[in-house]
Amino acid sequence: MSKKLLPLADATDLADDAACSTSLVAEPLTESEAAGLAAVFKALADPVRLRLFSLVASHAGGEACVCDLAASFDVTQPTISHHLKVLREAGLLDSERRGTWIYYRARPEALAQLSVLLAPQAAAA
Amino acid sequence: MSKKLLPLADATDLADDAACSTSLVAEPLTESEAAGLAAVFKALADPVRLRLFSLVASHAGGEACVCDLAASFDVTQPTISHHLKVLREAGLLDSERRGTWIYYRARPEALAQLSVLLAPQAAAA
Numbered sequence: 572m573s574k575k576l577l578p579l580a581d582a583t584d585l586a587d588d589a590a591c592s593t594s595l596v597a598e599p600l601t602e603s604e605a606a607g608l609a610a611v612f613k614a615l616a617d618p619v620r621l622r623l624f625s626l627v628a629s630h631a632g633g634e635a636c637v638c639d640l641a642a643s644f645d646v647t648q649p650t651i652s653h654h655l656k657v658l659r660e661a662g663l664l665d666s667e668r669r670g671t672w673i674y675y676r677a678r679p680e681a682l683a684q685l686s687v688l689l690a691p692q693a694a695a696a
Numbered sequence: 697m698s699k700k701l702l703p704l705a706d707a708t709d710l711a712d713d714a715a716c717s718t719s720l721v722a723e724p725l726t727e728s729e730a731a732g733l734a735a736v737f738k739a740l741a742d743p744v745r746l747r748l749f750s751l752v753a754s755h756a757g758g759e760a761c762v763c764d765l766a767a768s769f770d771v772t773q774p775t776i777s778h779h780l781k782v783l784r785e786a787g788l789l790d791s792e793r794r795g796t797w798i799y800y801r802a803r804p805e806a807l808a809q810l811s812v813l814l815a816p817q818a819a820a821a
Contacts, residue, residue: 595750596802599768605743605750612746616738618730625720625730643724677721679816686814691804 594690611685614661619646620654624663627655628677636672719815736810739786744771745779749788752780753802761797 600608615621626643627635637655641648655675658664663682664675725733740746751768752760762780766773780800783789788807789800 594807595746596753596804596807598750599754600747600750602743602747605747609741609743609746612737613741616734616741618727618734621720621734621737622725622727622730625723625725628721629724677816682719682721682814682816686811686816689807689811689814691802691807691811 593687594692595688596691608688611661611663611681614657614663617654619644619650620658623651623654624658624677627664627675628682634674634676636674638672718812719817720813721816733813736786736788736806739782739788742779744769744775745783748776748779749783749802752789752800753807759799759801761799763797 615624622643623640626640630639637648637651640651644651652673655664655666655673659666659675663678665678666673666675668674740749747768748765751765755764762773762776765776769776780789780791780798784791784800788803790803791798791800793799
């Protein structure tokens with residue numbers, strides 16, 4: 572299996588895997604890696620989703636529910652829920668239902684993997 | 697001006713700027729930052745473009761022309777040229793015409809900025 576293990580959503584132990592990911596500067600992506608990674612970037616390629624992702628990731632306690640987020644956007648709560656679902660399906664957010672609300676948090680291992688992948692030099696082995 | 701200076705294509709001195717970029721985990725993106733950054737991720741959200749970008753970035757000498765790339769893809773040379781243009785307009789590639797060919801290279805400052813932005817922790821000040 573390639574060191575670049577994508578798509579993010581399919582990997583169950585990305586924390587370890589991220590440590591051995593390599594930059595796309597180091598070696599060309601395979602077709603399958605590119606397909607998985609493009610899906611992740613597609614999830615990030617929308618301004619509202621990107622702000623949502625950033626708001627969740629930077630929220631106090633590292634997590635947020637739709638109730639915390641809706642006030643920051645001009646879109647409806649169902650639209651926000653839809654965008655959060657897209658981010659979760661791309662492997663960028665985890666979610667947990669507690670009572671009435673679903674709480675979302677960024678997956679640091681997914682961010683770490685993307686960060687290494689886009690690093691301008693190859694990460695040390 | 698925010699530390700997150702986007703879109704990448706508008707910045708002329710990203711090398712310095714990247715050093716003081718912060719992760720989107722550290723503070724929420726503004727609407728304008730999110731719009732600029734979403735455009736960059738959109739450029740990366742296509743499997744062929746992503747492979748092209750990776751091929752250029754990892755190519756011997758750090759640069760490649762369409763003549764170097766066409767053999768790796770099932771799409772036509774004009775299609776490859778179009779994708780390279782999209783990547784250039786997003787600020788991810790630089791280009792230089794030499795003789796018949798345009799040579800492309802990845803912009804390490806753009807990669808550095810994206811890498812810091814997606815880092816799971818805030819970069820040190």
